[in-house]
Amino acid sequence: MADPRFFSNRGPLTLGRLAEIAEAELGGAAEPDRRISDVAPLDMAGPDEVSFLDNRRYVAAFTASKAGACVVHPDFAGRAPEGMALLVTRAPYKGYARIAATFYPAPETVPGIHPTALIDDTAELGEDVAVGPFAVVGARVKLGAGCRLHAHVVIEAGVEVGAGSEVMQGATLSHCLVGRNCLIHAGARLGNRGFGFALDPQGYVDVPQLGRVIVGDGVEIGANATIDRGAGPDTVIGDGCKIDNLVQLGHNVRLGRGCVLVAQSGVAGSSRLEDFVMIAAQGGVGGHLTLHSKAQLAAKSGLMHDIPEGETYGGLPAMPLKDYFKLVTLWRRQLKETEKKKDG
Numbered sequence: 001m002a003d004p005r006f007f008s009n010r011g012p013l014t015l016g017r018l019a020e021i022a023e024a025e026l027g028g029a030a031e032p033d034r035r036i037s038d039v040a041p042l043d044m045a046g047p048d049e050v051s052f053l054d055n056r057r058y059v060a061a062f063t064a065s066k067a068g069a070c071v072v073h074p075d076f077a078g079r080a081p082e083g084m085a086l087l088v089t090r091a092p093y094k095g096y097a098r099i100a101a102t103f104y105p106a107p108e109t110v111p112g113i114h115p116t117a118l119i120d121d122t123a124e125l126g127e128d129v130a131v132g133p134f135a136v137v138g139a140r141v142k143l144g145a146g147c148r149l150h151a152h153v154v155i156e157a158g159v160e161v162g163a164g165s166e167v168m169q170g171a172t173l174s175h176c177l178v179g180r181n182c183l184i185h186a187g188a189r190l191g192n193r194g195f196g197f198a199l200d201p202q203g204y205v206d207v208p209q210l211g212r213v214i215v216g217d218g219v220e221i222g223a224n225a226t227i228d229r230g231a232g233p234d235t236v237i238g239d240g241c242k243i244d245n246l247v248q249l250g251h252n253v254r255l256g257r258g259c260v261l262v263a264q265s266g267v268a269g270s271s272r273l274e275d276f277v278m279i280a281a282q283g284g285v286g287g288h289l290t291l292h293s294k295a296q297l298a299a300k301s302g303l304m305h306d307i308p309e310g311e312t313y314g315g316l317p318a319m320p321l322k323d324y325f326k327l328v329t330l331w332r333r334q335l336k337e338t339e340k341k342k343d344g
Helices: 015-022 056-064 092-103 321-343
Strands: 025-028 049-053 069-072 085-088 176-178 189-192 213-215 226-228 235-237 312-314
Touching: 015 025, 015 069, 015 085, 015 092, 049 056, 049 092, 069 092, 085 092, 176 189, 189 213, 226 235, 312 321
Parallel strands: 049 069, 069 085, 176 213, 189 226, 213 235
Antiparallel strands: 025 085
16 A cells, blocks of 8 residues: 555565464454455555554444454454454554564665765764765764664764664754664754753843753654753653654753653753653643653643643643543533523
8 A cells, every 4th residue: 555656565474474473363264374465544455455443433444344354452353344354462553563564664774874974083983884965973973883874964073873773864963872773853953052041131141051962772753853952961861752743852851761742742941751751742841840650741731730640631721631621611611601691
C-alpha cells in the first residue's frame, strides 16, 4: 500500500513468520506457510495483505474487511469475517508495528562524508559515520559510531552525539550532549540560549545561560521542536522520551524516563516531569512545577500547580479532569436554564 517511490517493501512473508514477529498465535483461517505481501488499513486491505484491530470503534470495519490476515486482540477474534487469518495477541498495535517495520525497514545509510560537508579538524568521528551535503561539524565535536547527519545539519563546537543517533535535515545542536540511538527530526533546535533576564526599570538585563541540554538514550525529538539549554543547571531529557513536533522546553526543564509530549505542548523553565508523564497536544505547563510519575495533562490545558502521581488534569486553569467535566456539565445546565428563562 505504501508508495514505492518513498518506501521499499521487503515482503512477502509467511503467516508463521509474521506470528513470530508479532509474538502472536495463529487463529481463524491461518495457514503458517501462506504468504502475505503487504500491510494495509482494515477498509483497504486485500486478500494478500495484513491489517490490525486495536480499537473497538473499528469493529464494524473489521467484520467487513477483506484483509487476508489481521492482528487482533483475543476479545475481538470471534468477530472476524469468514476466511480471515488471525494473529492473536493482547498487544495488537505493538504486534502490527513490528510487522510493518519488517515489511518496511528504515533505509540503510551508506557511511561516508559528502564533499560539501564542513568538518573541523579537531572533530572526532567514530566508525561508519555518515555526514550529508552542506552539514557543518564544529570544533571538538564527537560523533559516535554509526551516527548519521543529514543535509544542512549544524553541530556546533563541543557537542557530543552518541553512537547510532540520527539528526535529520536542517537541525541544529549546540551546548548539548546527546545519547545513543536518538532520532532528532528536521529543523529541531537543541541548546539555544534560555529565555532568562532580570527586570529593571532601565531595561531588561540578560542572564547568561551557562547550562547544557543533556539527552538520554533512545530519545526522539520532533520536527521544529526547541529545547533551551539550562541557565546554570542543565536541561535534561530522560531515556526513551518521545517529543513531538513543535514542542518547546524552557531552560532547566527536567524530563524523567519515557515521557511523552505531544505537538505544540510547552513546558516553562525549571519545571520537572517525573517518569512516564504525558502531556497532550497544546498542553501548557507553567514554570517551577512538578508533574509526578505517570501524571497526565489533557489537550489545550494550562497547568499552574503540581499534579500528583498518576492523576489526570485538564482545563484552563487545569484541575482534576473529573472536576473539570463536572464544571462543564454545570455550565451547560446553567446555559439551558438561562435559555428557558429567555423563552419564557
